Amino acid sequence: MNLNVRYLPTNLTDIVLKNLFLFLTLATGISTMAQNRQLAELTPNQIARMAVPSAAPDFIELEVFSWGWDNNNVHLDSIDLSETTDTIHMRWVDSRHPHFHMPFNGEVRSHFGWRRSRYHYGVDLKLDRGDTVYAAFDGKIRYARYNYGGYGNLVVMRHYNGVETYYAHLSRFLVDTNEYVRAGTPIGLGGSTGRSTGPHLHFEVRYLGNAIDPEEVIDFETGELKSLETDMSVETTFKYLKEMRARRYHRVRSGETLSALARRYHTSVNAICRLNGIRSTDVIRIGQNLRVR
Numbered sequence: 001m002n003l004n005v006r007y008l009p010t011n012l013t014d015i016v017l018k019n020l021f022l023f024l025t026l027a028t029g030i031s032t033m034a035q036n037r038q039l040a041e042l043t044p045n046q047i048a049r050m051a052v053p054s055a056a057p058d059f060i061e062l063e064v065f066s067w068g069w070d071n072n073n074v075h076l077d078s079i080d081l082s083e084t085t086d087t088i089h090m091r092w093v094d095s096r097h098p099h100f101h102m103p104f105n106g107e108v109r110s111h112f113g114w115r116r117s118r119y120h121y122g123v124d125l126k127l128d129r130g131d132t133v134y135a136a137f138d139g140k141i142r143y144a145r146y147n148y149g150g151y152g153n154l155v156v157m158r159h160y161n162g163v164e165t166y167y168a169h170l171s172r173f174l175v176d177t178n179e180y181v182r183a184g185t186p187i188g189l190g191g192s193t194g195r196s197t198g199p200h201l202h203f204e205v206r207y208l209g210n211a212i213d214p215e216e217v218i219d220f221e222t223g224e225l226k227s228l229e230t231d232m233s234v235e236t237t238f239k240y241l242k243e244m245r246a247r248r249y250h251r252v253r254s255g256e257t258l259s260a261l262a263r264r265y266h267t268s269v270n271a272i273c274r275l276n277g278i279r280s281t282d283v284i285r286i287g288q289n290l291r292v293r
């Protein structure tokens with residue numbers, strides 16, 4: 001009973017703040033439930049403004065941790081940033097959340113971009129099993145569980161600017177979902193779980209579901225941010241989206257021939273040969289992955 005009395009003022013403050021927040025969201029016509037639907041109708045800059053913490057009190061800041069908040073699905077329903085004409089002014093850190101910490105100080109072993117027939121949405125940093133992996137910025141853990149899509153043990157963190165960072169193939173978790181974490185907090189131990197051929201940290205940076213080349217943000221040699229802000233647009237950061245979607249691969253099945261594939265994908269045998277560095281007389285194998293566009 002004494003405890004209750006002692007904590008009453010805190011509880012009261014919480015209740016008042018929560019109700020005030022509820023009132024504010026209702027008053028502006030965006031309840032948390034409706035936000036996901038409405039998000040699609042907003043321009044990325046409007047969303048960025050929603051997400052960027054201002055001088056507003058902490059309970060307003062929580063808005064960035066409500067839309068699309070999902071502890072069970074890795075990826076958000078992306079807002080297609082290759083379709084936007086906006087330039088998104090992204091601030092990686094600001095005066096309220098000024099810290100950056102290297103997720104891990106390791107050599108970049110694999111870069112962002114095409115890797116054979118798959119797109120690699122992050123960078124691979126060399127580490128040893130059991131090495132500590134750190135939160136890059138302040139934020140909240142959205143996802144911390146085993147992922148069957150190839151990430152293995154994966155932590156996804158959302159930050160105060162709406163950006164999310166992914167830490168994959170971990171051998172152990174050091175955080176739970178919905179936990180608030182500061183930049184530099186140990187969030188897991190490195191490993192090789194999931195689709196991985198040896199211990200490494202697969203690290204991604206995403207905004208509204210769209211992957212960003214981490215090397216555009218972080219200088220992995222010096223261990224520092226490349227700049228405090230980045231202007232992101234379809235001409236720069238998200239240019240790859242269009243190129244990526246223009247490509248198309250086909251896994252060869254029994255009985256298929258180059259000319260059949262050319263007809264099916266509205267291209268020519270010569271074009272397919274050029275894309276794959278093969279000759280039209282070459283025999284294609286079942287299971288072979290051919291680029292067709």
Ligand SMILES: [Zn+2]
Pocket residue numbers: 110120122123124201202203
């Ligand atoms: Zn990787």
